[in-house]
Amino acid sequence: MCNFFKLLHKSAIQAAKRLKLEFDLGPECFGDKNPTDQICIIRPHEMTLARWSLIPSWSKEVPGVLMTNARSETLEEKPAYRGLVETNRCLILVDGFYEWFNKHKTLISREDGAEMYFAGLWDQWQGEKSATIITTAPSEWVSQFQDRMPLILEADEIERWLYGTVEEARALIYPRDPELVAETVNGQQSLF
């Protein structure tokens, strides 16, 4: 599920360097992250903290349901997300995300070991920023674990997602097949 991931400090340093952004994050966004935790997001010209699970700006109160993922297929239709792809795109920075495989907690990360960028959307409610991760159909490889996966952008796409036109951004929303590896978390490495 795209509901549990990991971010290490060193990857935030890397991302800041790659995107030429100032690094200024509290320690609360590092480690294993669950919905409603503070996570590291990247907006145009800014790396910052946000609550994981989007709260629409028009909400009367904190929603009773989690908005941790946004389906790419219906992004532009749903009341909670409509319009955000035009003005409120962001990246969610992670090292890898967790899936359950044969009852083992399994970390899925990039084969090249680099930091990973999820395409996401953010909003602001009563001064607080929050964000959601866009999901797509799984690649063939990921489908052995799950039938959805986060939209993972490549290094040469992340600036287009942040700074490009809406059309350029929309063109990046499609199912991918990134080079990934999986390893069980309890020491034993599994080979996939």
Added chain:
DNA sequence: CCAGACGTTGTT
């Protein structure tokens, strides 16, 4: 029309 929702995933 108008009240009520507004979201996603999917075995541990």
Added chain:
DNA sequence: GTCTGG
């Protein structure tokens, strides 16, 4: 604020 389900 806007959609949709009854």
Added chain:
DNA sequence: CCAGACGTTGTT
């Protein structure tokens, strides 16, 4: 996933 529906219109 799996149980339950499987249809349409829309103000008095």
Added chain:
DNA sequence: GTCTGG
């Protein structure tokens, strides 16, 4: 038999 709503 197949879709969808929970």
